[in-house]
Amino acid sequence: xxxxxxxxxxxxxxxxxxxxxxxxxxxxxxxxxxxxxxxxxxxxxxxxxxxxxxxxxxxxxxxxxxxxxxxxxxxxxxxxxxxxxxxxxxxxxxxxxxxxxxxxxxxxxxxxxxxxxxxxxxxxxxxxxxxxxxxxxxxxxxxxxxxxxxxxxxxxxxxxxxxxxxxxxxxxxxxxxxxxxxxxxxxxxxxxxxxxxxxxxxxxxxxxxxxxxxxxxxxxxxxxxxxxxxxxxxxxxxxxxxxxxxxxxxxxxxxxxxxxxxxxxxxxxxxxxxxxxxxxxxxxxxxxxxxxxxxxxxxxxxxxxxxxxxxxxxxxxxxxxxxxxxxxxxxxxxxxxxxxxxxxxxxxxxxxxxxxxxxxxxxxxxxxxxxxxxxxxxxxxxxxxxxxxxxxxxxxxxxxxxxxxxxxxxxxxxxxxxxxxxxxxxxxxxxxxxxxxxxxxxxxxxxxxxxxxxxxxxxxxxxxxxxxxxxxxxxxxxxxxxxxxxxxxxxxxxxxxxxxxxx
Numbered sequence: 001x002x003x004x005x006x007x008x009x010x011x012x013x014x015x016x017x018x019x020x021x022x023x024x025x026x027x028x029x030x031x032x033x034x035x036x037x038x039x040x041x042x043x044x045x046x047x048x049x050x051x052x053x054x055x056x057x058x059x060x061x062x063x064x065x066x067x068x069x070x071x072x073x074x075x076x077x078x079x080x081x082x083x084x085x086x087x088x089x090x091x092x093x094x095x096x097x098x099x100x101x102x103x104x105x106x107x108x109x110x111x112x113x114x115x116x117x118x119x120x121x122x123x124x125x126x127x128x129x130x131x132x133x134x135x136x137x138x139x140x141x142x143x144x145x146x147x148x149x150x151x152x153x154x155x156x157x158x159x160x161x162x163x164x165x166x167x168x169x170x171x172x173x174x175x176x177x178x179x180x181x182x183x184x185x186x187x188x189x190x191x192x193x194x195x196x197x198x199x200x201x202x203x204x205x206x207x208x209x210x211x212x213x214x215x216x217x218x219x220x221x222x223x224x225x226x227x228x229x230x231x232x233x234x235x236x237x238x239x240x241x242x243x244x245x246x247x248x249x250x251x252x253x254x255x256x257x258x259x260x261x262x263x264x265x266x267x268x269x270x271x272x273x274x275x276x277x278x279x280x281x282x283x284x285x286x287x288x289x290x291x292x293x294x295x296x297x298x299x300x301x302x303x304x305x306x307x308x309x310x311x312x313x314x315x316x317x318x319x320x321x322x323x324x325x326x327x328x329x330x331x332x333x334x335x336x337x338x339x340x341x342x343x344x345x346x347x348x349x350x351x352x353x354x355x356x357x358x359x360x361x362x363x364x365x366x367x368x369x370x371x372x373x374x375x376x377x378x379x380x381x382x383x384x385x386x387x388x389x390x391x392x393x394x395x396x397x398x399x400x401x402x403x404x405x406x407x408x409x410x411x412x413x414x415x416x417x418x419x420x421x422x423x424x425x426x427x428x429x430x431x432x433x434x435x436x437x438x439x440x441x442x443x444x445x446x447x448x449x450x451x452x453x454x455x456x457x458x459x460x461x462x463x464x465x466x467x468x469x470x471x472x473x474x475x476x477x478x479x480x481x482x483x484x485x486x487x488x489x490x491x492x493x494x495x496x497x498x499x500x501x502x503x
């Protein structure tokens with residue numbers, strides 16, 4: 001009989017085959033169990049053919065990054081690649097009156113900034129889909145609606161930064177202008193300045209070190225103020241080369257007038273056209289191999305285009321599956337997934353409804369069933385462990401370069417606030433799928449508890465009741481103008497996404 005105050009051993013200790021040994025052995029995994037938790041570096045197991053596939057995938061990925069530095073450009077490039085594989089727009093399917101059948105390929109676009117691709121499965125849509133969801137917006141500088149001004153014979157474009165950035169990282173680097181200007185009559189003028197070798201670049205200036213004593217005493221977030229992230233675009237006054245330019249040459253803001261003349265002559269853009277323009281300022285650098293061993297990729301916008309591209313590549317190569325496959329690429333994730341092109345909009349839900357109608361199987365109840373029975377990988381990046389900043393990571397639960405696809409059971413910040421905490425049953429299912437398919441994967445969380453955190457679109461799609469977990473690629477320098485990924489992780493991500501679509 002137990003007496004009051006007696007030590008009550010847990011069932012684990014009583015039943016453990018080595019329960020007579022120390023208490024610590026019971027509560028800690030033995031050497032064999034610890035070894036099982038260690039994931040091998042994916043590079044060590046590749047065969048020659050796999051290395052060739054890896055390099056080919058990463059070469060195509062770098063092209064995608066260079067072609068898609070804005071959401072609009074990503075959608076345009078995605079449509080080009082999809083149509084090469086036989087995809088049709090939803091509008092084309094609707095106009096034809098054709099009923100969607102298993103194996104059919106279709107896509108739908110929202111305001112040129114968001115796209116959903118579908119490959120119809122054998123099962124009716126009400127049984128659910130397999131969804132790969134990623135975002136294609138990235139931190140940057142956006143031009144204000146009245147951006148152009150002159151100060152002491154220097155012409156500037158006024159900006160408002162987009163997403164979470166360290167502002168001091170955006171000064172003194174070559175920048176390019178990407179975007180679209182829409183005139184009052186609806187005419188669209190595409191703008192891309194700074195990407196070709198012969199193009200000029202622009203930049204944000206910084207205070208020279210000789211005068212920066214006071215600046216260097218400031219906190220990092222204040223070293224460069226948001227209102228000082230203005231882009232220098234000119235310093236040459238307009239010359240009166242013709243009679244019609246005489247009046248403009250007499251204007252006090254001659255440098256500004258010179259910039260306006262260039263815009264008028266080369267793009268037929270007036271100053272007021274900035275009122276209906278979306279122009280983004282992004283790094284002018286190309287995606288490059290990184291490291292003397294060429295094992296990494298350095299490029300702008302890899303958060304989250306590394307997951308967007310690998311999801312798209314998996315989708316375009318996938319064979320018809322039991323369940324309908326979907327690749328969903330969204331906008332506005334970096335500012336809360338808001339707006340008509342963000343994940344919080346009804347675009348995805350409405351598109352699925354239209355899809356069901358084209359398949360001859362729409363009902364409100366079946367739409368709800370489809371969304372709740374779907375399974376999703378919220379394909380978003382994770383923070384790669386950086387030994388130079390080891391104090392901000394917890395080693396046993398960090399993501400590492402070369403260890404493959406990253407599963408984040410939860411994101412959020414501090415007490416998991418704002419996260420989607422995936423079910424253990426779903427994680428077990430994914431573990432089985434990845435192991436069975438030879439996919440190298442790892443698990444992680446975003447830094448130490450109470451250090452910070454982050455979010456994805458997972459919590460939004462989870463509102464439908466579907467199973468969803470964050471799954472992506474580890475990134476160094478996340479949200480910096482130039483981010484870095486491991487080629488091995490890019491390759492394993494695509495393999496993992498392909499395995500998931502067959503689930």
